[in-house]
Amino acid sequence: MKALILAAGLGERMRPLTNTTPKPLLRAGGKPLIAWHIEKLAAIGVRDIVVNTSWLAEQFPQVLGDGAGWGVRLHYSYEGPTPLETGGGIWHARTLLGDAPFIAVNGDIWTDFDFATLPREPAGDAHLVLVDNPVHHPIGDFALHSDTLASTGDAKLTFSGIGVYRSALFDDWRTTIGDAPGADETPPRFKLAPLLRRAMDAGRVSGCHHRGQWTDVGTPERLGQLDASLGLAAT
16 A cells, blocks of 8 residues: 655645745654654554655655655655645646555644554545644534534544545536635645545545544644654654
8 A cells, every 4th residue: 555645735834834845844852743653553554654845845745755764665745835725736646646545744743643553445436544733723514423524514623634535526626616716837746634524425535533642733833832742752
C-alpha cells in the first residue's frame, strides 16, 4: 500500500515561522512534523510514500532525503509555485500513487491514531478518520452514522486529515468541480471536499471516530503547545 503526505500548503497562518521553513518541516518533539507520519507509515509496512510540495519545495529532499533512513522510498510531487489544493494535489500525484487504494494524511497534523487500523480496501470510495471538534472548528465537517459518513446532519465531527482513498473517487471529477477557480488550469487546482460530499451522498464513504490525541498544527501557538506536550511525554 502506498501513501501520500500532503505538504504543499503555504502555511500562511504559521508566519513568520513558515517564511523560511515549510510547515510540515517545523519541529515538534524533536523532529519535523512530517517525520512522525513517515515513522507511523513505515511501521505498518508502507514502503512508498509520496510527498506533494510547493512552498520551499527544495527543503523537503534536503531534510528528508530519499527515505532510506526510515526504510521507505520517498517520491516528491512538485506542484509548482501555487499549491493545487487537496483534490488537485492528489490528482497531480496519481501516477506516483497508482490505481490501488492509498493512505493520505495532512502533513501539518499530529496524532496518536494507529494507522494499522485503517482499511487496506475501503468498502466504498473513501474511508475517513474523524475527531472531536477542536475549539477553533466547533461546527465540524461530517456526520458519522454507525460507520457511514454523511455531508449533512447533526453532531458533526471534524475530519482529521487522515483517510484511505480509491482512485474511483476522482472519476468524472470535472463534472463535480464545475467551473470552480483553478479547475481549468494546467495542472488543475481544486478542493477534495466536493468529491467527498458527492461520494457521501451515494453512500460510498465510511469512517471512524478517533477519540485519542490529535492536533491541527495551524498556528505558532498550537505548535508550541504540541512541542511542550511531547517534551513532557518524553520525560
